[in-house]
Amino acid sequence: MRFGPPALAEDDRRQAKFANHRLLRVNDKRQPSFDNVAGLKQGGACMLIDRRRFMIALSGLIATSGARAQGDDLGYEWFVHEQLPDGQAWEGVWRRRGASNVFDAHWRNLANGGPVQDVVEIRGRNGGSVTIYRYGNGGTYVGELSPSGRHIRGTASWYPPGAFWSARIQ
Numbered sequence: 001m002r003f004g005p006p007a008l009a010e011d012d013r014r015q016a017k018f019a020n021h022r023l024l025r026v027n028d029k030r031q032p033s034f035d036n037v038a039g040l041k042q043g044g045a046c047m048l049i050d051r052r053r054f055m056i057a058l059s060g061l062i063a064t065s066g067a068r069a070q071g072d073d074l075g076y077e078w079f080v081h082e083q084l085p086d087g088q089a090w091e092g093v094w095r096r097r098g099a100s101n102v103f104d105a106h107w108r109n110l111a112n113g114g115p116v117q118d119v120v121e122i123r124g125r126n127g128g129s130v131t132i133y134r135y136g137n138g139g140t141y142v143g144e145l146s147p148s149g150r151h152i153r154g155t156a157s158w159y160p161p162g163a164f165w166s167a168r169i170q
Contacts, residue, residue, distance in 0.1 A: 073149060074122060074130070075169040078103065085162035094120060094167070105134075130154075141165060 078094040092107030101122040108115050118136035125131070130152060132141040143154025143165070153166040 074125075075150075077170045078152075078167040079170070080105070080107065080165060080167045082107070082156075082165040083163060085160060090116065092116070143167075 076096040080090075080092045080094055082090040082092075089110045090107040091110060092105060094103040094105045096103050103120045103122075105118045105120050106115065107117075118134055120135070120141070121133045123131045123133045123140075128145040130141075130143050130145060132143070133139075134141065134156075137158060139157040141154060141156045143152040145152050150169050151166065152169065153164060155164055159165075
């Protein structure tokens with residue numbers, strides 16, 4: 001019975017399997033690249049193809065690991081509703097770019113289905129208060145998280161009085 005990492009294939013697309021089932025690949029230029037490594041766990045053992053290249057790649061991986069920005073727990077997908085006092089409303093989804101504070105935002109007008117796209121960025125969090133910058137109009141959303149941290153409600157700098165936005169965070 002053989003113990004330790006599996007033997008590697010002889011071709012240039014060798015693979016080594018980590019303890020948590022993430023893969024390290026060596027591309028055609030013999031440079032390491034990673035697939036689906038956001039959950040790479042510390043201490044995972046693997047068969048090293050080239051220790052120096054692996055360590056360089058691993059140092060880059062640690063710098064861009066799956067740890068959430070600012071140590072937050074603000075999810076990766078927000079289901080947003082925006083409501084104006086005159087009855088106009090938009091619904092949309094904000095999807096987080098990896099572990100960054102940046103989200104790609106897509107809405108649709110509930111009256112006419114008109115689509116809107118933009119980019120929003122979490123700029124600050126102080127306790128339950130969250131500040132989000134919207135690039136397209138240079139405005140700011142401000143909201144208060146629910147005690148569970150899974151819902152948020154607030155206003156925006158460009159809203160008329162009585163308007164609000166809310167989101168369910170996943």
